[in-house]
Amino acid sequence: MLKDVHIRNAKPEEKSYRLPDGEWLYLEIRPNRKSGKVGKKVWLLKYRQPDNRKESILTIGEYPKVSIKQARNAADEARDLLKRGIDPNTHKKNALIKQSRVAANTFEVVAREWHANNYEKWKPTNAAKILRRLELDVFPHIGERPITALEPPDILDVCRLIESRGAFEYASRIKQFIAAVYRYAIVTGKARHNPASELRGALKAYKQQHHAALSNADLPQFFRDLEADSSTVLKLAIRFTLLTFVRTAEVRGAQWSEIDWDKAVWHIPGERMKMKLPHDVPLSRQALDLLxxxxxxxxxxxxxxxxxxxxxxxxxxxxxQLIRRIGWKEKTTVHGFRALASSNFYDAGFRSEAIEKQLAHKEPNAVKGAYNHMARFWEERVRIMQWWADFLDSQQHGARVIPIRAGVSA
Incomplete structure (x- = not known):
């Protein structure tokens, strides 16, 4: 068996020659190159291929990068593969391919692939926001690492950095994005486990902040302050949003072609709705006058x-910005109009199904919702919208609205 002293004393000759170590393991001494570089000393294992018994050579590595002990261990591993009918060269090639794939599938590469795969499901503004958050708070820390190499502490470190800024809810959202990337990686064969899913209970708890909302008692003064502002179009936008209590994005994108004047209906297409289903808004007399x-x-x-x-x-x-300008920043948000409307509808005795339908909330049964999303409780929804417009008029101008509770059909 070879010793280090034998190998060090072995000098290159005109032709390659081999020093045997035993059991078909050799160290090949190669000649010096014409460039003047000293010839390499390379570990080789000779073996017969399992399928056809042809002689073959496995290159293990160069000495002294691969020591005698390491070469012998590698030879033993190759012999174990042969006993199981596996060609060591084929095994080595497959391992290199897998290694290159792992190196190519960094977290950032897979995350961008996940983002592109889901882009059509999101609104463009949301898609841009998600990618920007990953670019700012995730990729700089773990983006270049292979997705299979990350462990729960690595994900926790990313979230802890965000928590250190006091952004606890945002840290939780980032963890959700990372977990979603891993779910995509698993189903596409790029990862086997989801380290983000193991962080349950590890992040700091936060209290969910509800949108500030007006009370009924606030409405008269709110209307007076709103009317005092000079921004005519924005004032009408606020009033229209109060009358229809839809989400900001739905009002922003509202188009004249969506208004059916004859039937007094605003048809909002599904791509602009949070739930991706078309939504019809009955227009009260006051809403039509505003338009x-x-x-x-x-x-x-x-x-x-x-x-x-x-x-x-x-x-x-x-x-x-207009709400802030008229001094109501601390008391309400645009989204808070929905809470104000909803609480009044329940107090007035309208059916919860009609209320939730007009609020465009998600139905528990997706199939049921798909069939009925347009027509369900339509007559009562029309009554709701007119009752609400009359109620807002009463708060602005002092008229009296008759409670509807006694007249609601079961």
Whole structure:
């Protein structure tokens, strides 16, 4: 058996020659190159292929990078493969392919693939926001690492950095994104386990902040402060949102072509709805009057509400900025209009099914919802919208609205 002293004393000759170590393991001494470089000393294992018994050579590595002990261990592993009918060269090639795939599938590469795969499911603004969050708070820390190499502590470290800024809810959201990337990696064969799913209970708890909402007692003063502002289009946008209690994105993208004047209905297409289903909003007399008042101001655009360029709808925060300007920043948000409307509908005795349908909340039964999303409880929804408009008028102008509870059909 070879010793280090034998190997060190072995000098290159004109032709390659081999020093045997035993059991077909050799160290091949190769000649010096014409460039002047000293010839290499390479560990080789001779063996017969399992399927056809032809002689073959497995290259183990160069000495001294691969020591005598390491070479013998590698030879033993190759012999074990042969006993199981596996060709060591084929096994080595497959391992290199797998290693290259692992190196190529970094977390960032897979995360971007996941993002592209889901892009059509999201609104463009949400898709951009998700990618930007990953680029700012995830990729700089774990983006270059193979996705299979990450463990729960690595994911926790990313979330802890965000928690250190006091952004506890955001840290939880980032963990959800990472977990989603891993679920995609698992089903596409790029990973076997999801380290983010093991962080349950590890992140700091946070109290969910509910959207600030007006009370009924606030409405008279709110209307007075709103009317005192000079932003005509934005004031109408706020009033229209109060009358229809839809989400900000649905109002921002509202188009004149969606208004059915004859049937008094606003048809919102599914791609602009949170639940991705078309939503019809019955328009009260007051809502129609508002639209007639608005049309001379923005009828030259496809959008109901724009503030500067007619080809671009009002900005995402335009209505919120107006609410802040008139001094109601701490008391309400645009989304809070939905909570105000909902609580009044329940107090008035309308059926919960009709209320939830008009709020465009997700139905528990997705199939049932798909069949009935347009027509369910339509007559009562029409009554709800007119009752609500009359109620808002009463708060602004002092008229009396008759409670509906006694008249609601079962």
């Amino acid at each position: 007639r008042e608005l049309h001379p101001l923005t009828g030259d655009s496809e959008f109901l509400f724009y503030t500067q360029r007619r080809t671009v709808p009002m900005s995402e925060n335009a209505m919120l």
